[in-house]
Amino acid sequence: MLFRVFEKNELKSLFGLLAGKNTVVGPVQTDSDRNGKPIYAFDRVTDFGRLRIDYTTTKLPAKRFFLPYREEMASFKMSGKDWTKTVNYHMDRPCVLFGLHACDINALNKLDKVLMGSVYPMPSYAAKRLNLFIIGIGCDPQPFCFCRSMAADTVHHGFDLFITDLGEKYFVEILSAEAYEVIKDLRTAAPGEEDHEQYLRTAAERGKKFTARVDTTDLTKILDIEFQAPVWKEWGDKCLGCGTCANVCPTCYCYGVEERVDMSLQRASKTKTLYSCNLLDFAEVAGGHNFRSERSTRLKYRYYHKHRGFVEAYEESLCVGCGRCGEACLAGITVPEVISSVRGEE
Amino acid sequence: MDHRLAFHNVVPHHHKYHRKTDLARFEFTYKAEVTSVYRLTEHENLYRIRILDNEDRKHFSFRPGQFVMLEIPGVGESPFSISSSPSNHEDIELCIRTVGNLTGVLSRAQRGMRIGIRGPFGTSFPMELMHGGNILLIAGGLGLVPLRSPIAHVQEHRSMFDQVFIVYGTKEPSQLLFKFQYEMWKKDDISLDIIVEKPDPSWTGPAGMITKVLEGIINSRDDAFIEKTHAIVCGPPAMFKSVCSMLAERGVPMQKMFVNLERRMHCGMGKCCRCNVGSTYICLSGPVFDYWTVMNLKEAI
Numbered sequence: 001m002l003f004r005v006f007e008k009n010e011l012k013s014l015f016g017l018l019a020g021k022n023t024v025v026g027p028v029q030t031d032s033d034r035n036g037k038p039i040y041a042f043d044r045v046t047d048f049g050r051l052r053i054d055y056t057t058t059k060l061p062a063k064r065f066f067l068p069y070r071e072e073m074a075s076f077k078m079s080g081k082d083w084t085k086t087v088n089y090h091m092d093r094p095c096v097l098f099g100l101h102a103c104d105i106n107a108l109n110k111l112d113k114v115l116m117g118s119v120y121p122m123p124s125y126a127a128k129r130l131n132l133f134i135i136g137i138g139c140d141p142q143p144f145c146f147c148r149s150m151a152a153d154t155v156h157h158g159f160d161l162f163i164t165d166l167g168e169k170y171f172v173e174i175l176s177a178e179a180y181e182v183i184k185d186l187r188t189a190a191p192g193e194e195d196h197e198q199y200l201r202t203a204a205e206r207g208k209k210f211t212a213r214v215d216t217t218d219l220t221k222i223l224d225i226e227f228q229a230p231v232w233k234e235w236g237d238k239c240l241g242c243g244t245c246a247n248v249c250p251t252c253y254c255y256g257v258e259e260r261v262d263m264s265l266q267r268a269s270k271t272k273t274l275y276s277c278n279l280l281d282f283a284e285v286a287g288g289h290n291f292r293s294e295r296s297t298r299l300k301y302r303y304y305h306k307h308r309g310f311v312e313a314y315e316e317s318l319c320v321g322c323g324r325c326g327e328a329c330l331a332g333i334t335v336p337e338v339i340s341s342v343r344g345e346e
Numbered sequence: 347m348d349h350r351l352a353f354h355n356v357v358p359h360h361h362k363y364h365r366k367t368d369l370a371r372f373e374f375t376y377k378a379e380v381t382s383v384y385r386l387t388e389h390e391n392l393y394r395i396r397i398l399d400n401e402d403r404k405h406f407s408f409r410p411g412q413f414v415m416l417e418i419p420g421v422g423e424s425p426f427s428i429s430s431s432p433s434n435h436e437d438i439e440l441c442i443r444t445v446g447n448l449t450g451v452l453s454r455a456q457r458g459m460r461i462g463i464r465g466p467f468g469t470s471f472p473m474e475l476m477h478g479g480n481i482l483l484i485a486g487g488l489g490l491v492p493l494r495s496p497i498a499h500v501q502e503h504r505s506m507f508d509q510v511f512i513v514y515g516t517k518e519p520s521q522l523l524f525k526f527q528y529e530m531w532k533k534d535d536i537s538l539d540i541i542v543e544k545p546d547p548s549w550t551g552p553a554g555m556i557t558k559v560l561e562g563i564i565n566s567r568d569d570a571f572i573e574k575t576h577a578i579v580c581g582p583p584a585m586f587k588s589v590c591s592m593l594a595e596r597g598v599p600m601q602k603m604f605v606n607l608e609r610r611m612h613c614g615m616g617k618c619c620r621c622n623v624g625s626t627y628i629c630l631s632g633p634v635f636d637y638w639t640v641m642n643l644k645e646a647i
Contacts, residue, residue: 020348074373076419081460083419087373094351119630120615123356123369130354182349227644254619257612261420268420272612277619285610286424286446291623297645301622304644309625 002174004188005195011163011170015048017182018096018133025065026098027055045098053099053137053163057145059328061104061250062097066128067111069274073124073257076268083268090124094131101139103320105159106152107250108134113314115253133178136162138202141209144323146336148207149214152320166198212323214336215343216307219317222343223308227300231341236296238331243276245302245325245333251318252276277302303338372615375417375462376402380455381437386523389444390488391453392429394437397463408432409470410495411606411634415614416440417462422448425611427633428466429491431498438463441491441523467614469634471496471578471604477506479574482563484513484589486556486581490523492606492633493580501534508574510536511563515556515585518542519549539563556585557592564596572596577603579637590637600638607633607640 018024028050031039040055042062074087100108108129115125136159147153155162160179164171171191174180191199246252256275261268275282278298283291292298310318319335326334356369364371376397384392395416397403408414408428417423424446430439444453452461473496481500485493493512500510512531516522519542531538545553552559564572577593579586586605593603609621609628621628624644635643 017347017349018351021350078419081458083377083460085373085375085377085419085462087370089357089369091355091357094353096351115617118616119366120372120613120617121367121369122617123372126369127356130356131351133351178352185347185349224644253617255612256618256620257423259417259420259422270417270419270423272618275618275620277622282620283610285608286449287443291609291645301624301645305619305622305625309622312625 002180003191004172004174004183005166005169005191006172006186006188007169010186010188011053012048013186014135014182015051015098017185018098019046019048022094022096022133024096024098025062026051026053027058028052029055042097051098055099056140056142057101057322057324057327059324060248061107061322061324062100063250065095065097066108066132067115067125067253067274070271071124072269072271074270076270078266078268087123089127091127092131094133095128096133096135098135099137100134100159101322102136102155103145103147103152103322104250105134105136105155106147106320107322108132109155109158110251110310110314110316110318110320111253112158134159134161138162138164138206141206141211142323143211144327144334145210145321146212146214146323147321148210149212149216150317150319150321153210164199164202166195166202169195171195171199212336214321214339215345216317216339219339220308220311223304226342226344229342232300233296235333235338235341236294236299238333239278239295239299240331241278241280241295241298242330243279244328244330246274246276246278248324248328250320250322250324251306277305299333303342307339375464376406378461378463380457380459380461382457383455386441387521390441390523391444392439392441393452393455394439395461395463396437404435406435406438406466408438408466410473410499411470411492411604412466412468413614413633414438414440414463414465414467415611416448416452417464418448418451419462421451423462423464423612424448425467425614425629427492427495427606427608429494431502432495433498433502441488441494443488465614467629469632471634473499473503476576477503479507479576480509480511480571481507482511482513482560482575482577482593484556484560484577484579484581486515486585486589487517487521488523489580489582489585489606490514491580493578494524496578497531497536500536501531504534509571512536512538513541513556513560513563514539515541515543515559518544519546555588556581557588560589560592564593569597572598575602578605579603580606594637600641601636603637604634605637605640607635
């Protein structure tokens with residue numbers, strides 16, 4: 001790891017160096033809400049002027065660039081009674097994610113553990129993940145951000161560059177050799193004593209801005225003990241079972257597989273679509289039995305997977321505390337509130 | 347100077363046989379054909395399936411209790427327990443109830459139909475652990491399907507086991523599976539008890555719940571027998587719960603009873619989350635669990 005500082009106008013040069021020959025995806029403003037506040041989204045960017053690295057958060061994570069909503073896994077060619085299967089690896093060109101916040105990079109690191117790190121790595125994810133060049137950017141904590149509670153407010157690996165705004169200039173952490181090659185073509189300087197001090201001051205200032213909190217102390221045990229607690233029923237009654245939380249979650253990866261035949265009966269395709277454990281038929285089996293027919297058991301299962309099961313498997317929670325699910329929930333259900341009620345803190 | 351980022355090609359092209367950690371394993375399908383369809387009951391058929399490639403067929407091996415994903419291109423893919431002997435490297439047998447979309451198409455299968463097989467997946471019954479002792483093989487309803495594979499193991503290694511019991515219960519006599527094998531099991535010195543819940547006039551055996559027969563078997567045996575007994579229990583959750591608690595009460599430790607769970611699955615490889623119970627992947631950590639582990643899975647029963 002190497003640290004450098006560079007003047008603010010050099011950021012445009014960094015963009016230019018990468019955008020010429022590669023796809024760049026970054027935060028842009030797509031609209032304003034009814035209070036006039038900007039709405040941001042991750043999109044392809046070719047013009048540096050469109051990039052809004054000062055964005056607060058996005059409604060949707062950058063998931064569609066490495067875990068798309070719908071994707072063909074394989075196709076079949078049929079002739080007579082025989083068929084051939086062709087696996088689709090979705091080999092895309094390298095893609096630059098320009099301006100991911102720490103929470104979203106942490107989310108990718110968590111996805112890596114399930115989708116690439118364990119047995120049966122998923123080729124369509126690996127193809128994209130290994131071809132991502134990630135530039136992280138420091139953020140301004142929002143009222144709904146509880147990433148600090150989930151230990152996801154800073155990120156230690158899984159990116160190429162991480163940029164922090166020091167006010168006058170940018171401080172950059174260079175993690176990969178490939179990033180170093182790019183940075184070499186930029187006008188940068190070694191950070192001085194005052195840059196280090198400014199960096200630490202910035203980090204301390206940012207730390208003070210977090211307002212939302214989740215107490216994760218002994219949470220796995222509490223979730224076990226409170227498995228039959230009546231609060232789950234209360235949240236279940238509020239939940240609409242719409243699956244929006246999974247859609248906006250940067251770490252939700254569950255899916256369903258469907259096969260279709262085309263009209264000529266000569267081709268078929270096998271498609272995976274991201275799903276949500278809150279949807280009614282998530283655990284329904286052939287014959288009609290549903291292992292989780294109640295909304296409350298489905299909601300509970302989601303919390304249980306994020307905050308209990310993943311911890312058991314990987315010693316860390318699957319939630320990064322980005323707060324998107326709470327912001328998007330039509331019933332106003334937020335993670336800090338649910339966890340605090342399960343802890344009996346109301 | 348523009349930087350073109352290095353391209354990482356993940357498409358595997360060099361080897362044919364796949365470890366669990368290879369990207370090529372994920373969507374690898376053995377092409378197979380249905381070699382026979384044997385009608386067992388009104389709703390269940392036994393499908394004999396043969397992997398077409400000679401090399402692949404020789405290398406395909408599984409353990410009792412494991413499952414495969416059966417794919418019909420354009421229709422779908424579902425998990426099924428393998429119901430045949432692990433030592434048969436020619437065909438695998440799947441006993442399937444016609445209940446949904448995929449199984450409906452399958453029920454109209456002709457010999458020679460080409461299907462896809464992925465797997466085998468999941469954990470298995472630790473048969474070697476049970477060598478030297480008594481074994482209770484208990485099935486309720488369709489539970490006999492996954493149980494038939496350990497039964498085959500017992501038959502082929504009969505000298506490795508002391509006393510062997512099969513206890514099998516169904517709703518009605520018409521639902522009895524694998525009737526053609528009952529005599530063979532008995533000839534292999536395996537005690538077979540069958541009980542039905544709703545007898546018809548032709549039924550001469552006992553009627554009632556499965557625990558009724560089981561009670562007779564375990565209560566007439568001494569503690570020395572119980573001490574060297576393992577049990578494999580396959581069936582619906584309500585059934586294996588009452589069976590296992592009866593066995594536990596008689597003194598069989600929970601880690602010496604094995605059960606098999608069935609859930610919806612879309613991948614079989616710990617990715618799609620559809621089979622999760624609590625947050626345990628039934629496809630990776632199961633489908634075979636010891637009873638202690640199952641009791642500790644939230645919502646498993």
